[in-house]
Amino acid sequence: MQQILILTTMVGIDNVELQQVIVHKVGNPTRGESLKLSKNKLTLNDDIVNKIFVKYLLNGFNENDLYHFTHLSDLGMNEVYNYVQQCFKSDSVFEANSALMAQFLYSKSTHVKVKEGEMYVVKFDKVPFEGDFIEAFGIFKNESKETYLRVMEHGQTFEIIGEDGINLSKIDKGCLVFNKNGAEGYYCCIIDNGNKNNDTAYWVKDFLGVEPVANEYHFTNEYLQVVKQFATQEMPEHFEVTKGQQIDLMQRGLDYFKENEEFVLDDFTEQVIQYPEMIEQFAAFKDNYAQSKNIEMENEFGIDLSAVKKQSKSFKSVLKLDKNFHIYIHGRRDLLERGYDEETGKFFYKIYFEEES
Known part of the structure; x- marks a missing residue:
């Protein structure tokens, strides 16, 4: 909804x-x-x-x-x-x-x-x-x-x-x-x-x-902080991921909070984090985050949209390629393919789409 x-x-x-x-x-x-x-x-x-x-x-x-x-x-x-x-x-x-x-x-x-x-x-x-x-x-x-x-x-x-x-x-x-x-x-x-x-x-x-x-605004705000920090700091340390994959996870996390009225941790990790080994790492990161800030983080709560609005401003959705190109990622990460060209010695992205405007 x-x-x-x-x-x-x-x-x-x-x-x-x-x-x-x-x-x-x-x-x-x-x-x-x-x-x-x-x-x-x-x-x-x-x-x-x-x-x-x-x-x-x-x-x-x-x-x-x-x-x-x-x-x-x-x-x-x-x-x-x-x-x-x-x-x-x-x-x-x-x-x-x-x-x-x-x-x-x-x-x-x-x-x-x-x-x-x-x-x-x-x-x-x-x-x-x-x-x-x-x-x-x-x-x-x-x-x-x-x-x-x-x-x-x-x-x-x-x-x-x-x-x-x-x-x-x-x-x-x-x-x-x-x-x-x-x-x-x-x-x-x-x-x-x-x-x-x-x-x-x-x-x-x-x-x-x-x-x-400790209310719904607080829980929503802190979980979005965890998603952003997990994608930008924790994922590159433990998994081989591209910048595009990091942005994609942040966007899926933000979309979950925009499109649902209730947060349920198991549903969230299944839809957003997806991979079992990454879900386990996310759980550990969340617990360490809560302990370091001495805060509570409930596993189920009503989502506060004012907190979503505040946090969404800081969620990066732009993939910067050198100084030449910017790719705005708003969803469907599966339509973006990354590769390496042996002749030029440069990386590339292949984008699949149906219409242009």
Whole structure:
């Protein structure tokens, strides 16, 4: 059964209210950068600016990708969880607790790649979540600056000057905490742009101390990650495979998640992995993956299409041949034949088709 992919970004934020906002500046202590704490909250008198600011902070969140605060021994020992919980209970502690959060983030910002930036601490109301509009708490950090041109009138002439400002297209790092399920660590959404290679874990692990909620989105997302890594990393180590065969396996895996409502591990391996020795290697790889990330991976669950949409963007379907040709593989790997020509000393692909357009 073919399903329709859905959008994942947060919708319905037009009526979100800003209750309290404060800005601190957090540097990297290993570079001698300082922590500058604001003494006062922002004034929120301009409705147009407020709406732009809300969209800037919230537009990048995927409300299907949920996390929760955790701690190895006791949830109550998670610093950020404690500060947020107190702010939900009382507005009077907002400024003091925002300063404590900034100090805690400063202590975790020691990695060489952590940049100085503004930290926004925000109390929201009427935030959409699970069909309702509820209170939420946000912690954000902007580390990127853009140079903008500004035209200024100078007497009877005009001048153009450059000014550094915020790129409103995305926030660098964010945590939106919904005031729901507090006893279990709340429900949170996370943004961590600029950390594609996982070379800095300070925001998610060291500062926030959050982990994914074990739900259908989480299981779908992780299995697709396993499929991609198995095809690109594990298969070439243990089997003689071509790039085309790797792309073909990834495409079959992606198609399985697009075309089915339920994931069943035995059915998946039979349809996608296919070969008994490769199925055995896939099972071992999946178990090692789950153990290394300290996560659960169920063998049966409902497929979440928003996770499929997110992961499909990173699934490679292009076979690059030197710098001359690209072959886009969307299915029917059996119609693509690879060979070697003795006379030219070069490899070749033979493609079978019925029509061209």
